Amino acid sequence: MIAALTDQIEVQIRRDGAAHESDLEHMARQLARRGIDVEAAIARMANLRIAVPSWALGTGGTRFGRFSEAGEPHDLEQKVADVAAIDRLTRASGEISLHIPWDQPDDPAALRECLAAHGIACGPINSNTFQDGERPNDPRASYRHGSVSNVWGEARARAVGHMVGVVELGRSLGSKALTVWLSDGTNHPGQHSFRGALDRTIDSLAQVYAALPADWSLYTEHKPFEPAFYSSVNPDWGASLLIARALGPQARCLVDLGHHLPNANIEQIVAMLVHQGRLGGVHFNDSKYGDDDLTAGSIQPFQLFLICHELVEAERDGLLAAHVPDLMIDASHNVKDPMEDILQSTEAILIAYAQALTVDPSALAAARGQNDPALAQDTLQDAFRSDVRPLVREARRRKGGALNPLAAFRAAGYRQETVRSRGSRKATGL
Ligand code: RM4
Ligand code: MN
Numbered sequence: 463m464i465a466a467l468t469d470q471i472e473v474q475i476r477r478d479g480a481a482h483e484s485d486l487e488h489m490a491r492q493l494a495r496r497g498i499d500v501e502a503a504i505a506r507m508a509n510l511r512i513a514v515p516s517w518a519l520g521t522g523g524t525r526f527g528r529f530s531e532a533g534e535p536h537d538l539e540q541k542v543a544d545v546a547a548i549d550r551l552t553r554a555s556g557e558i559s560l561h562i563p564w565d566q567p568d569d570p571a572a573l574r575e576c577l578a579a580h581g582i583a584c585g586p587i588n589s590n591t592f593q594d595g596e597r598p599n600d601p602r603a604s605y606r607h608g609s610v611s612n613v614w615g616e617a618r619a620r621a622v623g624h625m626v627g628v629v630e631l632g633r634s635l636g637s638k639a640l641t642v643w644l645s646d647g648t649n650h651p652g653q654h655s656f657r658g659a660l661d662r663t664i665d666s667l668a669q670v671y672a673a674l675p676a677d678w679s680l681y682t683e684h685k686p687f688e689p690a691f692y693s694s695v696n697p698d699w700g701a702s703l704l705i706a707r708a709l710g711p712q713a714r715c716l717v718d719l720g721h722h723l724p725n726a727n728i729e730q731i732v733a734m735l736v737h738q739g740r741l742g743g744v745h746f747n748d749s750k751y752g753d754d755d756l757t758a759g760s761i762q763p764f765q766l767f768l769i770c771h772e773l774v775e776a777e778r779d780g781l782l783a784a785h786v787p788d789l790m791i792d793a794s795h796n797v798k799d800p801m802e803d804i805l806q807s808t809e810a811i812l813i814a815y816a817q818a819l820t821v822d823p824s825a826l827a828a829a830r831g832q833n834d835p836a837l838a839q840d841t842l843q844d845a846f847r848s849d850v851r852p853l854v855r856e857a858r859r860r861k862g863g864a865l866n867p868l869a870a871f872r873a874a875g876y877r878q879e880t881v882r883s884r885g886s887r888k889a890t891g892l
């Protein structure tokens with residue numbers, strides 16, 4: 463299947479290459495007027511990597527139902543193959559984020575070989591202490607009333623043991639980070655002590671932290687509600703930072719765009735965490751109401767741009783030298799082909815990042831220095847409103863990727879082929 467994708471990449475270059483060249487020249491002239499060196503921007507774009515979550519390769523569901531697509535991956539090797547296909551097109555997706563136990567390999571060594579054979583790296587690895595099924599013989603070890611925050615030590619020990627095991631597995635696969643998203647919280651006022659739950663969470667995670675290799679990070683991922691609807695033990699960036707600080711320097715905060723109350727200023731949250739040297743990574747998605755997990759940039763592209771602008775400024779100011787934030791997609795697609803959705807999310811993030819790279823930093827600094835809000839706004843809008851797609855395409859073309867990944871994916875008949883070879887069995891995960 464990779465060969466069919468490669469063919470389509472070449473077809474596009476032959477057919478659309480000249481038009482692309484002229485678009486690029488036009489854009490380069492526009493950027494030059496803004497003092498932006500297009501070659502530097504292309505070089506930066508070429509180094510961006512946006513990890514693909516294993517759980518987004520299959521159709522997601524809601525609590526009302528799930529309408530799976532045929533041809534979804536139903537084992538780990540097929541998931542890795544799908545990520546390799548996405549990366550063949552985008553040249554920015556060479557990393558998979560696994561979720562354990564959904565992706566628990568029977569044979570970790572074989573998985574390591576499979577990853578290497580496909581040229582895919584193991585990105586941050588996720589523990590799952592939010593689904594444990596029934597524990598009829600051991601109810602005190604169930605996550606029903608929480609995992610690391612549970613008042614019962616059996617559940618906490620089980621969650622800690624699971625996370626330590628995920629670190630061990632991730633280590634054998636070449637990962638460098640554990641992402642901890644907790645569903646712990648309460649549905650009823652008074653159900654637990656907020657302070658007690660926080661103490662237990664920190665104590666439990668400290669045991670996981672102690673098992674962390676020296677070159678690893680532990681990411682704490684906050685979320686204000688769902689599945690708990692009265693309180694969450696790690697509800698916001700303040701709690702996340704507090705937990706990370708209590709654990710130690712290798713603990714950092716992960717910002718999932720969908721994990722905020724409506725209208726939260728996420729770009730400012732990113733800036734605060736950068737300021738504290740604690741931005742671990744970002745889960746990109748988009749939302750209108752809650753943790754909607756929609757295609758990145760599909761609803762609030764300006765917010766996506768502003769977040770990317772914070773990342774660009776932070777990098778320029780040397781604040782990401784100690785830790786480069788892991789950029790990932792965390793989405794769930796109910797009505798789109800999952801791979802197409804990932805291609806679209808990746809494209810949206812790359813476009814937003816490229817726009818952020820084309821903000822004129824001296825004009826912005828001057829506007830800020832003169833307390834000139836109109837000029838500051840205009841400087842950002844100038845970049846946001848320009849069409850930087852030639853820049854994104856050129857960075858990808860130079861690495862052998864597609865001018866138009868989605869069109870190449872369709873023209874290559876990738877999904878038709880997986881429907882034929884895999885049938886209609888469902889993927890695991892969300
Ligand atoms: C959660 C959270 C986590 C992800 C799971 C699947 O809402 O966003 O990052 O691991 O979903
Ligand atoms: Mn997430």
Ligand code: MN
Pocket residue numbers: 718720721753792
């Ligand atoms: Mn989420």
